[in-house]
Amino acid sequence: MIETIRRRTPKGRGVRIGIGDDAASVTNRRAASLITADLLIEGRHFDLRWTSLSDLGYKSLAVNLSDIAAMGGVADYVILSLGIPRRLDSKVIAVFYRGFEALARECSVALVGGDTNAAAKLIVSVCVIGHPSTKPVERRGAKPGDDIYVTGTLGDSALGLKLLRRQKRAGGTASAHARTLFMRHHRPTPRLATGALLAKNELATAMIDISDGLVQDLGHICRASGVGATIHADRLPLSPAYRALCGTDDIVSALSGGEDYELLFCAQRRNRARIEKLPARAGVTITRIGACTAGDPNVAILDASGKSLRIRVSGHDHFKS
Amino acid sequence: MIETIRRRTPKGRGVRIGIGDDAASVTNRRAASLITADLLIEGRHFDLRWTSLSDLGYKSLAVNLSDIAAMGGVADYVILSLGIPRRLDSKVIAVFYRGFEALARECSVALVGGDTNAAAKLIVSVCVIGHPSTKPVERRGAKPGDDIYVTGTLGDSALGLKLLRRQKRAGGTASAHARTLFMRHHRPTPRLATGALLAKNELATAMIDISDGLVQDLGHICRASGVGATIHADRLPLSPAYRALCGTDDIVSALSGGEDYELLFCAQRRNRARIEKLPARAGVTITRIGACTAGDPNVAILDASGKSLRIRVSGHDHFKS
Numbered sequence: 001m002i003e004t005i006r007r008r009t010p011k012g013r014g015v016r017i018g019i020g021d022d023a024a025s026v027t028n029r030r031a032a033s034l035i036t037a038d039l040l041i042e043g044r045h046f047d048l049r050w051t052s053l054s055d056l057g058y059k060s061l062a063v064n065l066s067d068i069a070a071m072g073g074v075a076d077y078v079i080l081s082l083g084i085p086r087r088l089d090s091k092v093i094a095v096f097y098r099g100f101e102a103l104a105r106e107c108s109v110a111l112v113g114g115d116t117n118a119a120a121k122l123i124v125s126v127c128v129i130g131h132p133s134t135k136p137v138e139r140r141g142a143k144p145g146d147d148i149y150v151t152g153t154l155g156d157s158a159l160g161l162k163l164l165r166r167q168k169r170a171g172g173t174a175s176a177h178a179r180t181l182f183m184r185h186h187r188p189t190p191r192l193a194t195g196a197l198l199a200k201n202e203l204a205t206a207m208i209d210i211s212d213g214l215v216q217d218l219g220h221i222c223r224a225s226g227v228g229a230t231i232h233a234d235r236l237p238l239s240p241a242y243r244a245l246c247g248t249d250d251i252v253s254a255l256s257g258g259e260d261y262e263l264l265f266c267a268q269r270r271n272r273a274r275i276e277k278l279p280a281r282a283g284v285t286i287t288r289i290g291a292c293t294a295g296d297p298n299v300a301i302l303d304a305s306g307k308s309l310r311i312r313v314s315g316h317d318h319f320k321s
Numbered sequence: 322m323i324e325t326i327r328r329r330t331p332k333g334r335g336v337r338i339g340i341g342d343d344a345a346s347v348t349n350r351r352a353a354s355l356i357t358a359d360l361l362i363e364g365r366h367f368d369l370r371w372t373s374l375s376d377l378g379y380k381s382l383a384v385n386l387s388d389i390a391a392m393g394g395v396a397d398y399v400i401l402s403l404g405i406p407r408r409l410d411s412k413v414i415a416v417f418y419r420g421f422e423a424l425a426r427e428c429s430v431a432l433v434g435g436d437t438n439a440a441a442k443l444i445v446s447v448c449v450i451g452h453p454s455t456k457p458v459e460r461r462g463a464k465p466g467d468d469i470y471v472t473g474t475l476g477d478s479a480l481g482l483k484l485l486r487r488q489k490r491a492g493g494t495a496s497a498h499a500r501t502l503f504m505r506h507h508r509p510t511p512r513l514a515t516g517a518l519l520a521k522n523e524l525a526t527a528m529i530d531i532s533d534g535l536v537q538d539l540g541h542i543c544r545a546s547g548v549g550a551t552i553h554a555d556r557l558p559l560s561p562a563y564r565a566l567c568g569t570d571d572i573v574s575a576l577s578g579g580e581d582y583e584l585l586f587c588a589q590r591r592n593r594a595r596i597e598k599l600p601a602r603a604g605v606t607i608t609r610i611g612a613c614t615a616g617d618p619n620v621a622i623l624d625a626s627g628k629s630l631r632i633r634v635s636g637h638d639h640f641k642s
Binding site for chain 1: 337338341342343344345346347348349351353354355356357358359360364365366388391392394398400402403404433434435436437439440441442444446448449450451453457459460461465477478503528529530545
């Protein structure tokens, strides 16, 4: 199987020694590297009853690229390790690999190595190595008064998962809107171009990708930066599919759904005009949803009249089953 | 738990952004990086009935460092991802981390990130990033007539595992020799110094670390280099513990036991004198065990009289349970 993958994998740019030796040898693009890793486990992070192997291959790379995007970086190389259950034969794994490869090619990321083993459940362990565009954007640079922005739309992935589960139970065919949300759940777009633009132009004071839900991930920025945050519920960017299937009153998925893999970032007020011009270049909407405040690192959510909403947000915790 | 690990982890040399952001940012030591990864799964690669969490932490890093050693490289940074079963609490994981950290400190490797998740079985996924000393030593450079060498002694780990299993079944206390072999199984020494010396002095034409057993890993060199190999059974380096507990007639563990994590390398005949001087600097014995031959990439094993031994060597296959 490794031999098949090795043959199918083009020797990417900068790869001196690729798959098949004790370690890969790659050319560094800059004086510094960015490194990130994610471990995905069947039954915890994905369910093969409603996730195809091809989508899983795509997504397992996408979530790592999203972390590189959140630093404003460029992704270069990827290591893929698989724990493979006996019931999945090499043809099925080839389907996984096709989804993985499609995104790798799209983002010019070279697969350089990894490990394959037998396992009871499917395990996907991915490590991506990249480089910062200029200075990496950390979580800790936000200041009181900074604006808060998100790319794209929120809650689609969580709502998509909910519908996938319901369809699995009840059967039936999915509407076009539902299929849009399924796609958002299965094939999130890593916002590499936007992240790099923000970093290069030094526009983001703090940045994170939304994997655990808006409120929880904004909380990470707040704690790292020592700021509070206020979010305006009526400004949350909701997709047409979300509006059609969930309405605009139910914003729980948008606030805490998780797995959006959109970028959440803070920026100085004086840069508003420059940030408003970014979507044309980045190819994705950017919405200002609130501002950083002085004080405790809490996230307050306000309704249209400015009243604080009491919404119980659980966020996404992998240790809850 | 991540917070605890973050606090306990010294910010290593070259680490610009360590644990706790979307990605780590590290300084590159050279124009090229070496990257290697291993995925270890409970019940496949280790058994917690006879492996302590501390030893597992040590070993999960050691096997990756051994891959860097086999390229003649220097290890710099490590990413550690864990899938943790509910039955293991954070204190138990702290014990794992202590073993891991001990070797990381000894080898000046900085833990810079990773991922933790819930899982049914313990999963350890490690990715090490390093740099080549000079040119990486690949598997494919051996030529007919080259000598074949190994560091240290062979078969100790496999024999140690056999004794551990037996002791688990039958009980009783272990002899000093047995305890030596247990140690060799649980805490293999990555041969980083030797690998780097061989690379720097351009002495090795091909190199691999022995993880699947001497014969199987020599087969990898043979296929990559397009050479055959002849091994002299009576030259295999056996430890006093191996000789005491297994005798010198039973060389199956030495030939195919697996998990030795010694270096196996080829070198030109004219460098014999230089290689003989290395052990004094590398701190480990180096034994010439055979030579590369022209022809099919097969490994022949000869007895003291030069007769070919027919030994059925299965090697180590993770897909066999």
